[in-house]
Amino acid sequence: MLVKEFVNNLIKNENVLVFSKTFCPYCSATKKLLRNLNCPFKLVELDTFRKGKEIQNYLYDITKQKTVPSTFINGKHIGGNDKLQAMYKKGELLPLIKPYINKPESKL
Numbered sequence: 001m002l003v004k005e006f007v008n009n010l011i012k013n014e015n016v017l018v019f020s021k022t023f024c025p026y027c028s029a030t031k032k033l034l035r036n037l038n039c040p041f042k043l044v045e046l047d048t049f050r051k052g053k054e055i056q057n058y059l060y061d062i063t064k065q066k067t068v069p070s071t072f073i074n075g076k077h078i079g080g081n082d083k084l085q086a087m088y089k090k091g092e093l094l095p096l097i098k099p100y101i102n103k104p105e106s107k108l
Helices: 003-013 025-036 052-063 081-090 093-100
Strands: 016-020 042-045 070-073 076-079
Touching (some): 016 025, 016 052, 052 076
């Protein structure tokens, strides 16, 4: 499967999707927030994928965001950890994720 097709399928089919790296503290903060809210998410740890760099380059092409985490909810790019945390503090995150709370998490 091509990187573009792989990423587009995930964005289209996953309710909450996080592209991350295992060593990134901002990624850890995003994952911690979603887990603390009991919100399951599809996790793609780019540094564990053979084509992780290609995936990150494609994410930049479609989002103009160079860094991780890169979070999508319902097919819409939310952004990085700062944006997700700000949405949570403003009360904008919970309405988006409420339908998915307490469902199982999945990892690629």
